[in-house]
Amino acid sequence: MTLEARDLTVHFGGVAALAGVTFQVAPGTVTSLIGPNGAGKTTAFNVITGFQRPTRGTVSHEGQAITGWRPHRIAARGLVRTFQKTSLFPGLTVRGNVLTGLHLRGRVGVAAALLARGRVRAEEQRLGAEADQVIDFVGLGARRHDAAAALSYGDQRLLELAIGLAARPRLLLLDEPASGMTASEKLAVATLIGRIKGAGITVFLVEHDMRLVMGISDRVLVLNYGRLIADGDPAVVQRDPEVIRAYLGAGAHAHA
Amino acid sequence: MRPAALAGTLLVAVTAPAWVWNPYHLHTLIMAGIFAVLALSLNLLLGYTGQLSLGHAAFFGIGAYAAALLSVKLEWSPWLGLLASVALPALAGYVIGRLALKLRGAYFVLLTISFAGCVSLVSVNWMDLTNGPLGIPGVPPVEIALPGLPPLALRSKSAYYYLVLAAVVLAYLVCLALIRSRIGRALIALRENETLAASVGIDATHYLVLAAVLSAAMAGFAGGLYAHYTRFVSPEVFLFTYTVTMVIMVVAGGKGTLAGPVVGAVLFTALPEALRELTSYQWQMLLYGVLLIAVLFFMPEGIVPALRAAWLPRGRRARPS
Numbered sequence: 001m002t003l004e005a006r007d008l009t010v011h012f013g014g015v016a017a018l019a020g021v022t023f024q025v026a027p028g029t030v031t032s033l034i035g036p037n038g039a040g041k042t043t044a045f046n047v048i049t050g051f052q053r054p055t056r057g058t059v060s061h062e063g064q065a066i067t068g069w070r071p072h073r074i075a076a077r078g079l080v081r082t083f084q085k086t087s088l089f090p091g092l093t094v095r096g097n098v099l100t101g102l103h104l105r106g107r108v109g110v111a112a113a114l115l116a117r118g119r120v121r122a123e124e125q126r127l128g129a130e131a132d133q134v135i136d137f138v139g140l141g142a143r144r145h146d147a148a149a150a151l152s153y154g155d156q157r158l159l160e161l162a163i164g165l166a167a168r169p170r171l172l173l174l175d176e177p178a179s180g181m182t183a184s185e186k187l188a189v190a191t192l193i194g195r196i197k198g199a200g201i202t203v204f205l206v207e208h209d210m211r212l213v214m215g216i217s218d219r220v221l222v223l224n225y226g227r228l229i230a231d232g233d234p235a236v237v238q239r240d241p242e243v244i245r246a247y248l249g250a251g252a253h254a255h256a
Numbered sequence: 257m258r259p260a261a262l263a264g265t266l267l268v269a270v271t272a273p274a275w276v277w278n279p280y281h282l283h284t285l286i287m288a289g290i291f292a293v294l295a296l297s298l299n300l301l302l303g304y305t306g307q308l309s310l311g312h313a314a315f316f317g318i319g320a321y322a323a324a325l326l327s328v329k330l331e332w333s334p335w336l337g338l339l340a341s342v343a344l345p346a347l348a349g350y351v352i353g354r355l356a357l358k359l360r361g362a363y364f365v366l367l368t369i370s371f372a373g374c375v376s377l378v379s380v381n382w383m384d385l386t387n388g389p390l391g392i393p394g395v396p397p398v399e400i401a402l403p404g405l406p407p408l409a410l411r412s413k414s415a416y417y418y419l420v421l422a423a424v425v426l427a428y429l430v431c432l433a434l435i436r437s438r439i440g441r442a443l444i445a446l447r448e449n450e451t452l453a454a455s456v457g458i459d460a461t462h463y464l465v466l467a468a469v470l471s472a473a474m475a476g477f478a479g480g481l482y483a484h485y486t487r488f489v490s491p492e493v494f495l496f497t498y499t500v501t502m503v504i505m506v507v508a509g510g511k512g513t514l515a516g517p518v519v520g521a522v523l524f525t526a527l528p529e530a531l532r533e534l535t536s537y538q539w540q541m542l543l544y545g546v547l548l549i550a551v552l553f554f555m556p557e558g559i560v561p562a563l564r565a566a567w568l569p570r571g572r573r574a575r576p577s
Contacts, residue, residue, distance in 0.1 A: 049455060075457035083455075089448035099438075100445045104457040106438035110466065113437040114430060120437050127438070167456040 001062075002027040002171050002202045003048065003079075008057035010043050010226075017043040019226040020057070025171065030193060030203040032213045032234075035223035036246055041206045042084055044223070045175055048204075049081045050074040061171070076104055078170035082160045082177060084206075089163075090149040094140055097148050097159055098131040101166030105130060131166065138162045138192060154185040161192065171202045178212055190216050214238060222246065269421055273414035281529075282413045286485060288525035289420035290478050294498075295505040295517030296427045297474035302503070303511035304440065305467045306447030307356070307364045311372030312502050315345040315472040317493040318375060319479025324392045324489040325385070334398040334484055341480025342473045348375075349472025353465030360450075376494035391490025398484045416485055423481055424518065427474055431514055434470070443467055447512070508551045510558025519559055524548075 003025040010018040018040045025031045033041050046052035048059050050071040058067045066074055089097045106127055112119050135144055138158045143151060148159060157177060164172055178189045190212050197203055197216075207213050213220065213234070220237040222230040224246040230237045237243055276282050294316060301309050319341035326337040352371055356364050379386045386392070397409045398419060410416045434440050442463045445453035450460055483489045501524065509520020527547065531540040555562035 051451070051454075070459075071454035072457050072459045075455055080457075081455050083452070087449060087452045089445055089452065091448050092444070096441070100441045100453070100458075101456045103438055103442055103445070103453075108437050108439065110434070110439060110470075113439050114433050117433065120433070124437070163452070163456060 001025065003204065004060045005044070005048065006058045006060075008044065008047055008059070009055045010040070010047060010052060011055045016226045018047070018054070018057075021223070021226070021228050023221050023228060023231060025202060025204050026219070027202050028197070028200070029218040030197050030205060030216050031219045031221065032205045032207060032217040033221045033223060034207065034210075034213055038225075039223040039246075040226040041223055042175060043226075045081060045173055045206060048074075049079060049173060075167055078168070079173065080164045080167040080169035080171075081173035082164045082175055084175040084179070086153070086156050086160065088148045088156060088159055091147070093145050093147055094135060094143050094151070094159055094162075095128075095131055095145060098134050098162050098166045099127055101134075101163035102127050102130055104167055134162050134166045137165065137195070139188070154181055157181065157185075157189070158192075161189075161196075165196070165201075169201055171204060172196060173204045173206075175206045176208060177205070178207060178209055186212055210238075273417050279413055282417060284526060284529050286413065286417050286420050288522045289417070289424045290482050290485070291501065291505060291525050292424045292518045292521035293420075293427045293478040293481070294475055294502050295509065295521045296424075296431055296514075297471045297478065298502045299506045299511060299517040300431060300434075300443070300467050300471040300474070302506055303513070303516070304435070304443040304447060305464055307360065307464065307467075308503070309352075309368040309468075309471070310365050310496075310499055310503070311352075311368030311370070311375075312471075312475055313494050313496065313498040314368075314372035314375040315348060315475035316479040316482070316498060317379065317491075318345045318348055319476025320483040320489045320493045321379065321386065321392075321479075322476070323480035323483040324395045327396050327484075328392055328394060334396060338398070338477065338480040338484070341476045341483070343476075345476025345479070346469050346473035349468040349470075350465060352472070353468030354461075356464060356468070372494060372496070372499070376491060379491040379494060386491075389491055391488060391492075393488050395483050395487045395489060397487065410484075420481060420485070423477065427477070428514065428518065430470070430474070435514065439463070439466070444512075504548060508548065508555075508558055510560035510562075513558065513560045513564075516558050516560040523559070 001024045006022050008018050008021045009016065021044065033044060035041055043052060047054045050069050050073070053068055058065055060066060061077055061079055066077065089100055092100065106123055108120050108123050135141055138161050140155060140158055140162060143155060148156065151159060161177060178186045181189065186209060193203055193205070193216050205213070205217070217234050219232065220234045221228060222237060222243050229246060230240045230243050272285060273282060276285060294312070298309065298312050301307050322344045323334070323337040323341040326332040326340055327334050352368065356367055359367055380389055397411050400408045400410065410419055442453070442458045445458050446460055446463060454460060479493065482493070505520030505524050506517050508524065509518070510516025528540065528544055531543050535543065551559065
């Protein structure tokens with residue numbers, strides 16, 4: 001398994017944001033984590049990527065326990081995430097953002113930076129080419145030299161994806177990549193996620209848009225009040241009475 | 257900077273001793289150079305990682321004392337002393353950087369202020385080592401020994417000017433080399449968005465410590481140069497005014513730019529001197545304040561970014577570097 005979470009539990013004071021959640025993400029899939037607001041989805045992402053220590057439970061990646069590792073170390077293992085709220089390097093250009101995302105692809109240290117300018121030049125050229133490739137992949141080629149802060153909301157979300165992709169993930173965790181987007185922008189993101197999967201990157205997705213989730217997911221996990229209430233094929237999960245209850249409230253099953 | 261501007265600046269700088277005949281003006285230029293190294297050093301932290309050190313005079317002072325004590329008490333060669341004035345503050349910078357593991361913003365500022373306070377108290381009270389408030393007189397000048405020639409002591413202002421100019425160029429090149437590599441991008445990433453930086457694998461602690469070490473080393477080097485230039489070191493080198501002056505130079509010149517701190521250093525070293533010649537002391541400080549406010553009001557990003565924006569056509573903003 002690419003990612004394995006066992007008995008994940010996170011308490012915030014007396015509240016259990018996650019209460020003993022166990023799941024797996026299979027390699028090469030798009031796996032979605034859904035659930036009503038406050039179900040614990042982002043908390044699960046935070047624990048997996050090291051931004052939140054679990055109260056109990058373990059996370060392992062390709063057999064290696066990574067529980068409690070610091071975020072940059074987890075990123076170096078190939079687990080890269082994006083954030084629910086738009087998160088970029090606002091003062092840099094699109095290219096500057098992606099180049100920063102390529103940090104782990106570079107090797108130059110202080111000594112080389114100061115003394116081996118030839119090596120730096122070669123590396124900058126290589127990273128520049130990689131950055132351009134990623135920028136074209138997400139379709140921001142025309143905005144390459146624009147300031148990130150000057151992009152439209154939809155383009156900013158694409159840039160976030162590009163920064164994440166630049167870090168060369170083996171598992172990409174996307175936290176609501178299409179929230180607040182127009183229908184056509186959402187379609188573009190869905191296509192893009194398909195292409196990311198096609199490039200051999202496993203995708204773990206938190207998303208509210210059911211059409212998007214059902215359209216691209218190989219597997220769907222449903223969280224409610226910190227517990228996993230369903231786990232399986234999208235079509236099956238969609239018809240699960242408990243899932244319908246969680247989303248629409250008690251009594252809704254009569255209409256479903 | 258554009259090649260033409262860079263060449264022009266260098267030409268003016270290199271020929272300065274030939275046409276600046278007033279030794280006091282040359283002294284001002286030497287001090288501007290020392291402050292330029294300091295401002296470049298502060299800019300590494302403040303301009304690139306976004307963390308404000310209000311204890312930067314401590315690194316400057318440690319460097320000055322290291323150079324003075326080693327050459328006076330142990331009679332080390334000034335060059336070895338200068339090496340120590342880089343190494344010791346770098347070590348202090350490492351400690352500060354490690355302590356600042358989780359401290360950012362106001363907490364980092366407080367840590368650096370307290371550190372400077374401690375070091376300053378040591379310099380005043382450890383009489384046996386530092387001679388207390390009396391300071392250390394008789395710091396020897398830097399000597400240049402070329403094979404086959406008698407050693408040349410840099411006693412003249414114009415000779416020392418070139419040493420300081422070389423130091424400024426060196427500090428500038430070090431900053432340039434760092435910024436134009438993945439290291440510079442990592443530092444800037446910490447300023448722009450530390451959470452996102454971590455999520456793409458940038459180790460915040462590592463790069464913050466690195467910036468603190470390099471910044472402290474550079475400030476210490478300026479301190480060593482200062483000690484050998486003024487030939488006298490006292491606890492005054494730890495004055496908070498020095499730190500504030502550095503901050504003014506970086507912010508008014510343009511933090512997070514390479515040329516900004518140099519421009520700021522030259523301007524805000526020359527300005528008080530120019531005002532001193534123009535008017536009386538009270539008016540001098542008042543005018544200094546008014547000019548500073550005007551610069552920050554009309555050019556909130558600093559002088560260099562403002563000039564750049566005025567020269568470059570709109571919509572083609574240069575990369576911040």
